[in-house]
Amino acid sequence: MSDICDALLLELTGAASLEKIRAAVEASFEARGKPLEFYKNRISHRNAVFRGAAQRLAAAREDEALLELWQAVPADLPLSRIFIRSLDHERDSVRLRAHWQEIESRHASAPELDALVSEMKARRPDVWTISDYGEYGSLDAPLVEVMESFYDRDCPDLRTARFADALIAQRGLSGVEAATFRKKLYWGAHTRNYFKFITSLINARKITDDPMSRDQIARIEELHKQRSALVVLPEPGALTRAKEKGRTVLLAHAHAGAAAGWAVFVRKLGMKSLLFSANSETGDKPLMHRLSTRSNGAMNFMKAVKMIKRDQHLVRIFPDGGDGGDRIPVDILGCSLDIGAGAGTLAWHGKAATFFGGARWRSDGKLELYLREGPAVDDGTDRETFEAEFANFYARMLEEIALGAPEDIVGKGGIWMKLARALAEQQECN
8 A cells, every 4th residue: 555655645745744645545546446557657547546535635624735735746637626626615815816826827728627717716706806807797887788798708618618519419409590599508607607706796895805995895786786686586385385384395406597586585485594505614694504515515414404304494405516425317308317316315304395496587688586396205205216206306307497598507517517428428329
């Protein structure tokens, strides 16, 4: 074991966190089960061991060790993705700015990282000045004008372009139809990014190291009001009836479209709520608890089970996310993919009524939030049977989005790039 670690860790001699890195590399090497000879002159396989070690360090919040590992390994995009995601934990804005500069220097010609870097930047506006955000859209024009300008923009990132290619091929579009579809899909992606940007700036007003002026804050608040005015909340209907019966409610979402306004909808219901997602920082607010699937996911899942067994809650969760524990296979557009099994498991433990919550643009320019009722857990419902039933319901919702209006599809993360790759393979076989 020491031989393989010595061979893999030559670049890290003198690192302050060497022992922690060594332990993570050893665990990664053991998990892969390959002999030392397998790694000789195979840089890609050696980097795979490093990536496994990086995932372990990120999960353990060993941020300094992860930083040293990332700095020592030659530019490896998958490992950089792990490191970039870990920066959500960094609260020192000066250090975070330095990390971003190093990332952009190392991967200056890597469009594969553009979407991830853009997403992380949008979530941490405290790291940047207002002028750094020109890529998202103007803060000086009315919201509808900014949104209209997105029709003239190119694709926001390589990932969205590849997804558009896959869906255009799947639908058999060409010529003007294909160009129109692509333009609308890109518009949806830009609008979603801009909405996220506005939310991030609103949340960062009081924590930024480079304080915004009163005029800038006023403009951001006005844009936020204009965005809120576009949102049409759904009629709660069956969800309210489930609440009145004392049932826990599980509201599943997908990483799709410009899904603004759900927090307002939940607050109006007046239920205790639990948001369970990769990007949540574990913590409490009045009537709302946040749990992360990325950090201490298994422990947080058990905490969620205890909470919904003890009290009625509205649970919001994103089963199409890449983080979390067990997975369950589903069929979407003829492709076999997997989603998180945790939503169905939580619903079963809480004897919950389930719903899907999505968003779609209307012809009048309003963003309409909608609810679809899913299966409910009754006394005596078998767990495996219910989990399969819920997974099938959720897969149908994802398929409906994928076959729907292009401006309602694209989101950050989720299942979409897996679907794009699967569709491309499907088309090659045909």
